[in-house]
Amino acid sequence: MSRTAKTPSTLAQPAVLPAQARKFGRVNWMGLRTLYMKEVRRFIRVGPQTLLAPIISNLLYMAVFVLAFAELRPDPKAFMAFLAPGLVMLGILNNAASNSSSSIMTSKVIGYISDVLMTPLSSLELALGWIGGAVTRGVLVAIATAIALSIFTPMMPMHIWAIVFFGLSAAVMLAMIGVVSGIWAEKFDHLAVVNQFIILPLSFLSGTFYSVRVLPDFLQTLIQFNPLFYLIDGFRYGFLGTADSNILIGVVFITVINIILFSIVMLVLRAGWRLKS
Secondary structure, eight states, rough: OOOOOOOTTOOOOOOOOOOOOOOSSSHHHHHHHHHHHHHHHHHHHHHIIIIIIIHHHHHHHHHHHHHHGGGOOOOOHHOOOOOOOOHHHHHHHHHHHHHHHHHHHHHHTTTTTHHHSSOOOOHHHHHHHHHHHHHHHHHHHHHHHHHHHHTTOOOOOSOOHHHHHHHHHHHHHHHHHHHHHHHHHHHHHHHHHIIIIIIIHHHHHTSEEEEEEEGGHHHHHGGGGGGHHHHHHHHHHHSSSSSOOHHHHHHHHHHHHHHHHHHHHHHHHHHHTTTTO
């Protein structure tokens, strides 16, 4: 009886399945959370610089303005109550923009931006991670600043919805500006240009330290096109109950600006401009 020898070709071969991409669902929640926590841990790791320094700066602003001008006002307490919300908002604006822009710029300079881009994160998830980290820093600075400024004047909310809306809108807006400037910049000097020639002038010329009603008529008209004016005025309205502008117009204007900025962020990330080239 002959036996047929089994050759390697006749042996059963395991089925080779085609490689498939790992499925995360519509949103990669794990990746998004990881990127967000990375952004938060990055600024918490240097807390004295990112959290404590802006609080001290705003306390110094308050001390200087109180010592220099409060006695010249008919009601010094009212002046301090007016000034405090503007300083809180100033902390939100500066820190939200600084966090996202410096994070992206640092990753580009050091060279690990490619590691971030190679992760299974969509453009939307990248944007939300960077923006979320910047918003968290802005909100933490705002809360800590408000507590610290309570030494000078009590900060009692009158319209909580306005505080929440304008505070979060400001953090989101400046976070998105920080994302775009961080992608555009090729060195840290470019980020300084954005801060010194765009963010700082717009914030200081938007009623942070004064009521815009004291300005000449043509400047009052011009300031209506400054989105930071509506942010500061609306945020102050949440504490004082009075405003220099129409709050409803401010809500609509800020919402439209944020939608436009988010669209720009998504276009830039999807195109990979100055990130993949």
